[in-house]
Amino acid sequence: MVAPPNTSLHRFALLTAAATFLLLAAGALVTSNDAGLAVPDWPLSYGTWMPPMVGNIFYEHGHRMVATVVGLLTTVLALWLCLKEPRRWVRRLGLVALGVVVLQGVLGGITVLFLLPRPVSIAHATLAQLFFCLAVSLAVFAGPAWREEAPKAVDASSPPLRRLSQATALALLAQLILGAAFRHSAAGIVPHLFGAAVVAFLVAWTARRVLVQFAAQPELVRSARMLAGLLAAQLLLGAGAYLARLGSAESAQPELFYVAATVAHVAAGGATLASSVVLTLWCYRRVSGPGESIALASTPQRATI
Amino acid sequence: MTTRKLLGSATILALVLLAACGGAEKPAEVAEKPAAEAPAGPPVDPATAATVTGKVVYKDGKPQPNRIRMDADAACAAMHGTPVFSHEVVVNDNGTLRYVFVYVKEGLDNRTFPTPKEPAVLDQRGCLYTPHVVGVQTNQDVKILNSDSTTHNIHPVPTNNREWNTSMPPGAEPLVKNFPREELLIPVKCNVHPWMKSYIGVLKHPFFAVTGIDGTFTLKGLPPGEYTIAAWQEKFGAVEQKVTVGPKETKTVDFTITPKAAGD
Ligand code: HEM
Ligand code: HEM
Ligand SMILES: [Cu+2]
Numbered sequence: 001m002v003a004p005p006n007t008s009l010h011r012f013a014l015l016t017a018a019a020t021f022l023l024l025a026a027g028a029l030v031t032s033n034d035a036g037l038a039v040p041d042w043p044l045s046y047g048t049w050m051p052p053m054v055g056n057i058f059y060e061h062g063h064r065m066v067a068t069v070v071g072l073l074t075t076v077l078a079l080w081l082c083l084k085e086p087r088r089w090v091r092r093l094g095l096v097a098l099g100v101v102v103l104q105g106v107l108g109g110i111t112v113l114f115l116l117p118r119p120v121s122i123a124h125a126t127l128a129q130l131f132f133c134l135a136v137s138l139a140v141f142a143g144p145a146w147r148e149e150a151p152k153a154v155d156a157s158s159p160p161l162r163r164l165s166q167a168t169a170l171a172l173l174a175q176l177i178l179g180a181a182f183r184h185s186a187a188g189i190v191p192h193l194f195g196a197a198v199v200a201f202l203v204a205w206t207a208r209r210v211l212v213q214f215a216a217q218p219e220l221v222r223s224a225r226m227l228a229g230l231l232a233a234q235l236l237l238g239a240g241a242y243l244a245r246l247g248s249a250e251s252a253q254p255e256l257f258y259v260a261a262t263v264a265h266v267a268a269g270g271a272t273l274a275s276s277v278v279l280t281l282w283c284y285r286r287v288s289g290p291g292e293s294i295a296l297a298s299t300p301q302r303a304t305i
Numbered sequence: 306m307t308t309r310k311l312l313g314s315a316t317i318l319a320l321v322l323l324a325a326c327g328g329a330e331k332p333a334e335v336a337e338k339p340a341a342e343a344p345a346g347p348p349v350d351p352a353t354a355a356t357v358t359g360k361v362v363y364k365d366g367k368p369q370p371n372r373i374r375m376d377a378d379a380a381c382a383a384m385h386g387t388p389v390f391s392h393e394v395v396v397n398d399n400g401t402l403r404y405v406f407v408y409v410k411e412g413l414d415n416r417t418f419p420t421p422k423e424p425a426v427l428d429q430r431g432c433l434y435t436p437h438v439v440g441v442q443t444n445q446d447v448k449i450l451n452s453d454s455t456t457h458n459i460h461p462v463p464t465n466n467r468e469w470n471t472s473m474p475p476g477a478e479p480l481v482k483n484f485p486r487e488e489l490l491i492p493v494k495c496n497v498h499p500w501m502k503s504y505i506g507v508l509k510h511p512f513f514a515v516t517g518i519d520g521t522f523t524l525k526g527l528p529p530g531e532y533t534i535a536a537w538q539e540k541f542g543a544v545e546q547k548v549t550v551g552p553k554e555t556k557t558v559d560f561t562i563t564p565k566a567a568g569d
Binding site: 055 | 371372373374377378379380381390391393455456458460468469470471472474496497498499500
């Protein structure tokens with residue numbers, strides 16, 4: 001007997017994920033405006049909790065404030081899960097998310113104190129996306145659909161859909177890191193463009209497989225559509241970000257169109273990755289793997305029984 | 306060996322203390338020529354000293370300057386009644402370039418020059434750096450002021466010296482810093498106001514100048530000899546010329562900067 005779904009907990013998990021999405025945009029605003037060092041100190045800002053919000057201080061301190069809110073939301077979510085969540089692995093995942101958000105905050109502080117060393121800034125950009133995936137996953141696990149037992153679709157194709165969706169998610173993660181490396185001047189654009197081609201191919205393959213072979217699985221279809229749509233948008237935004245970059249190379253300061261295009265590209269990149277993670281999760285939940293009886297022991301599904 | 310190290314550190318400590326104590330009350334005047342105090346190489350004989358002078362001409366008409374928008378900080382915008390333009394490329398009315406750093410690049414061999422006691426001054430005024438390009442000698446103090454009623458952070462991005470980032474709220478005490486190693490040129494930025502940029506050239510000798518509203522420069526007090534003179538511009542890079550000056554001679558060296566030739 002499965003415990004009845006806790007709708008307020010689910011809503012709260014959704015809120016945390018939504019706030020994290022805004023935080024991705026707030027963080028990207030910092031980088032695009034070159035505001036990372038507008039506040040030289042940390043954990044305080046100009047020695048206080050509330051510095052004058054002028055110029056780029058608005059972006060840097062604003063980012064810290066949004067991050068603090070997300071940190072609090074994550075803390076509440078983790079505690080709430082600990083108290084009310086019957087599935088142990090979900091409770092644990094809540095604690096992992098809490099650990100990651102703290103680590104991410106510390107990375108943000110370190111990158112300020114050490115004047116934005118590239119590896120730290122890239123790690124901060126990458127962990128941000130991973131944390132967003134965690135928050136979204138928690139919202140999926142806390143939702144009623146996940147608890148619903150439905151017969152698993154049989155997957156006889158090769159490569160199996162689970163592997164394919166997993167590979168797509170990993171490729172997207174690699175692509176985000178290449179994007180961050182380019183954005184923080186640690187690499188050229190070519191690897192990122194090459195990555196875009198690989199990712200587009202994998203997403204198209206995965207989405208096609210789902211829509212053709214698993215059209216009866218609503219969660220799979222929804223996630224696959226979302227992933228394909230986001231990828232298309234992301235390719236356009238990427239081109240826009242690149243043109244904006246070229247178009248503002250001569251400017252005396254970051255131009256609005258450059259900031260808008262790059263922030264949208266970073267945030268949509270997070271959304272694309274998260275949707276591929278969600279699709280992968282649903283693949284594990286609704287599609288049987290080739291060695292299902294053996295794999296069962298390591299899938300979340302078993303713990304819910 | 307150890308005694309020398311000890312003495313060295315004591316001297317440095319004394320100098321630091323001197324700089325730290327002196328910084329607070331010194332008036333903000335620009336450095337004159339350095340007073341000779343501890344000549345280590347062959348001293349420059351003023352009786353034979355030569356001069357190199359000239360101008361820096363821009364070869365490509367008068368480009369449209371980039372507009373700066375200060376609306377992100379109302380205090381900055383309020384200080385300007387008229388549009389503000391970037392100082393990156395400023396072509397004077399006579400076709401010369403402003404803010405070009407002209408200096409002796411080669412030819413001084415192993416001569417050493419005393420560190421000027423007067424600080425160079427870099428002011429944050431109207432949410433711009435004044436001057437836009439400044440030269441100092443190694444270890445010479447740079448006195449940084451905030452004349453604005455808003456917050457700046459000052460952040461040099463050197464490759465040869467230590468990088469730092471310090472906030473300067475309105476009314477902050479002047480900040481006194483120096484750069485111990487030669488470097489051409491250190492970009493300085495304010496991350497609060499991303500349009501704020503300046504450059505600091507750090508040399509071991511005093512033979513440098515920054516072109517002004519007439520685009521000219523003068524390097525005085527040079528010992529007779531053969532020199533490479535370089536003219537560096539933040540966007541177009543550097544151009545060089547060789548010149549030989551005899552005792553008490555004055556030679557003219559004019560530079561021409563073309564956007565294409567100078568590696569855009
Ligand atoms: C806790 C959750 C946090 C998340 C999810 C997060 C997320 C992000 C993201 C997505 C970016 C943009 C990266 C890019 O565009 O390449 C960013 C940039 C930045 N974040 Fe955070 N951040 C968090 C906390 C913090 C904290 C507490 C600080 C504290 C100082 C901070 C400081 C920065 C700085 C300085 C940048 C700009 C880095 C650069 O331009 O190199 N972040 N953050
Ligand atoms: C497959 C899809 C793509 C994904 C998932 C993606 C993702 C990203 C991400 C996440 C970043 C920022 C990383 C960070 O610092 O946090 C980024 C940066 C960037 N990407 Fe993409 N990208 C994709 C395709 C493209 C394409 C096709 C182009 C160009 C034609 C492009 C151009 C850029 C540019 C120019 C930047 C740097 C923006 C800046 O100037 O700061 N991207 N990408
Ligand atoms: Cu400033």
